Amino acid sequence: MAFVALAKFGYFGSIYLESINTWQATREAISHIQPQKSILTDNHLAPHVAHRPVVELIGSSSSLDQLTEFEYVLLNLRHPWSDSQEVAPELVNKLRHNPQFQLGYERDEVYLFERVNLPSPVRKPSP
Numbered sequence: 001m002a003f004v005a006l007a008k009f010g011y012f013g014s015i016y017l018e019s020i021n022t023w024q025a026t027r028e029a030i031s032h033i034q035p036q037k038s039i040l041t042d043n044h045l046a047p048h049v050a051h052r053p054v055v056e057l058i059g060s061s062s063s064l065d066q067l068t069e070f071e072y073v074l075l076n077l078r079h080p081w082s083d084s085q086e087v088a089p090e091l092v093n094k095l096r097h098n099p100q101f102q103l104g105y106e107r108d109e110v111y112l113f114e115r116v117n118l119p120s121p122v123r124k125p126s127p
Helices: 002-006 009-016 020-031 061-065 087-096
Strands: 039-041 055-057 072-076 101-107 110-115
Touching (some): 020 101, 020 110, 072 087, 087 101, 087 110
Parallel strands (some): 039 055, 039 072
Antiparallel strands (some): 101 110
16 A cells, blocks of 8 residues: 555656667667676666676766777667767767777667777788
8 A cells, every 4th residue: 555655656657658669679789788798878778787897877978088998888869868868869970980889789769889899900011
């Protein structure tokens, strides 16, 4: 009875069900992430990957300048966290044009970028 009295039923329809249309895409994207790898994401998705050794939030200033420290970047542009609402679309654009990252998964505006190991430039022997 106490649960019914204290439950916020208004949240169920507005907050909790708001992101149901990207739920499956988010689960699929997370399934592509290797367990021991580092990840950059937003506050909304962080609890779903919190068991990873390194999870950093997009809102931190250093995270956007040092993208290569992360193996994965996970974003939901349809339902971004309020703090990353403006930054997330710019980050997707930046990652699409960054040769160190490839788009590993995209569905319903859920994006998963994976850092790729670029081959070292081949040095020509000096004459």
